Amino acid sequence: MSCPMTRVRAAVSLGIRCWHSPHPHRSLALRAPLFCPPVRPMYTRSQSGADVGAMVVDLRSDTVTKPCAEMRRAMAEAEVGDDVYGEDPTVNEIQRHAAQLLGTEDALFVTTATMANLISVMVHCRLRGSEVLVGDESHMFFYEQGNTAQVAGVFPRSVRTLKDGRLDLKDLESKIQHDYPDVHFAQTRLVCLENSHNRMGGRVLPLSYMQEVRDLADRYGLKIHLDGARLLNAAEALRVEAAEIVRFCDSVSLCLSKGLGAPVGSLLGGNVEFIAEARRVRKLLGGAMRQAGVLAAPGLVALRLAKETTKLDHQNAKTFAKAVHELASPVCSTDPAAVDSNMVLLTITAPLIAQELCNRLSANDQQSDVVVKALVISPGTVRLVWHRDVSTENTLQALEKLKQVLQKYNTGAP
Numbered sequence: 001m002s003c004p005m006t007r008v009r010a011a012v013s014l015g016i017r018c019w020h021s022p023h024p025h026r027s028l029a030l031r032a033p034l035f036c037p038p039v040r041p042m043y044t045r046s047q048s049g050a051d052v053g054a055m056v057v058d059l060r061s062d063t064v065t066k067p068c069a070e071m072r073r074a075m076a077e078a079e080v081g082d083d084v085y086g087e088d089p090t091v092n093e094i095q096r097h098a099a100q101l102l103g104t105e106d107a108l109f110v111t112t113a114t115m116a117n118l119i120s121v122m123v124h125c126r127l128r129g130s131e132v133l134v135g136d137e138s139h140m141f142f143y144e145q146g147n148t149a150q151v152a153g154v155f156p157r158s159v160r161t162l163k164d165g166r167l168d169l170k171d172l173e174s175k176i177q178h179d180y181p182d183v184h185f186a187q188t189r190l191v192c193l194e195n196s197h198n199r200m201g202g203r204v205l206p207l208s209y210m211q212e213v214r215d216l217a218d219r220y221g222l223k224i225h226l227d228g229a230r231l232l233n234a235a236e237a238l239r240v241e242a243a244e245i246v247r248f249c250d251s252v253s254l255c256l257s258k259g260l261g262a263p264v265g266s267l268l269g270g271n272v273e274f275i276a277e278a279r280r281v282r283k284l285l286g287g288a289m290r291q292a293g294v295l296a297a298p299g300l301v302a303l304r305l306a307k308e309t310t311k312l313d314h315q316n317a318k319t320f321a322k323a324v325h326e327l328a329s330p331v332c333s334t335d336p337a338a339v340d341s342n343m344v345l346l347t348i349t350a351p352l353i354a355q356e357l358c359n360r361l362s363a364n365d366q367q368s369d370v371v372v373k374a375l376v377i378s379p380g381t382v383r384l385v386w387h388r389d390v391s392t393e394n395t396l397q398a399l400e401k402l403k404q405v406l407q408k409y410n411t412g413a414p
């Protein structure tokens with residue numbers, strides 16, 4: 001362990017403001033002013049691996065962020081207790097804070113967004129033979145191993161997802177099994193929405209649409225769970241408080257370790273009965289942790305910085321999309337009007353293929369020492385995601401690299 005003075009000097013050299021707390025045992029996360037550097041750290045040159053010496057701009061996902069200095073300090077200094085006894089003050093603090101933010105009666109700190117979603121399904125669909133309606137492009141349907149069936153014994157029926165992340169309401173209504181007149185059918189209990197929508201490129205659901213789904217659900221006595229892993233991105237895009245979105249739903253998950261930049265954790269919101277039951281299910285799934293305040297503390301920092309984080313990420317993503325559109329490349333395009341939040345989807349056409357583009361962007365060659373990491377999400381689509389560890393300067397560097405790669409295709413030479 002370094003001595004306190006050495007730590008202060010290190011912090012000053014990182015541009016971090018230091019001050020003495022009158023409450024040395026209180027979590028740093030609860031204190032103002034901010035300890036984070038005012039500008040986000042640019043990607044530094046890689047010291048190891050295949051990218052050695054390169055400037056790496058990692059746009060594969062907003063899950064790749066590393067905790068900033070303030071988050072690390074908050075972890076180190078968090079006040080903790082046994083959370084299974086409800087005695088961890090930092091966990092209690094983040095749960096209170098989350099309930100306020102989400103506008104729900106209560107909230108629960110859980111390990112991951114996958115666990116938050118699964119717990120929600122298990123609480124809303126207690127009866128065997130229940131069914132949940134989920135978008136066919138939703139994270140819950142696409143990327144969570146069919147856990148509602150595998151673990152919860154709840155049948156997931158898929159509903160058509162539109163390009164902007166909404167579920168096709170006609171399809172949704174046609175899939176609802178209601179009144180249960182026939183013993184052949186499962187019983188629909190729950191509709192799940194995703195906002196913002198990951199596979200649809202960060203598209204944000206309008207509040208008017210949320211109201212339509214609420215009306216439909218109410219007509220059939222169904223609950224709504226919102227996978228709000230990126231809820232605060234949606235709130236920023238709609239310029240509303242998160243609670244304005246959540247009010248149409250019976251439960252909501254919010255992830256701290258996506259664009260908000262915390263290393264771990266998600267929050268689940270709902271009414272008191274829902275959260276009491278969720279706490280039981282979390283224990284059942286092995287997700288009840290003990291001195292979890294060390295994980296909640298950076299989450300509190302992430303929540304405090306969320307507005308400025310999401311705002312800059314959206315600006316950078318939009319700047320990038322507009323510039324790509326203006327390139328008018330015959331092989332790589334994007335629709336800037338479809339960039340609602342922190343993601344950009346590139347449509348790739350022959351002779352370029354999506355994987356080839358990613359390979360060339362991530363090449364550390366003589367032409368460029370900038371390595372851009374991007375993700376193929378379908379044969380003709382590459383996804384780029386902005387987050388706390390990508391600055392505006394990094395965005396311009398990534399754009400330059402893309403231009404360089406696409407140049408070959410402008411001239412027709414492979």
Ligand SMILES: Cc1ncc(COP(=O)(O)O)c(C=O)c1O
Binds near residue numbers: 063229255
């Ligand atoms: C919309 C959405 N929901 C849930 C998850 C799952 O998150 P976790 O990795 O925390 O389980 C993700 C992960 O990217 C996501 O994008």
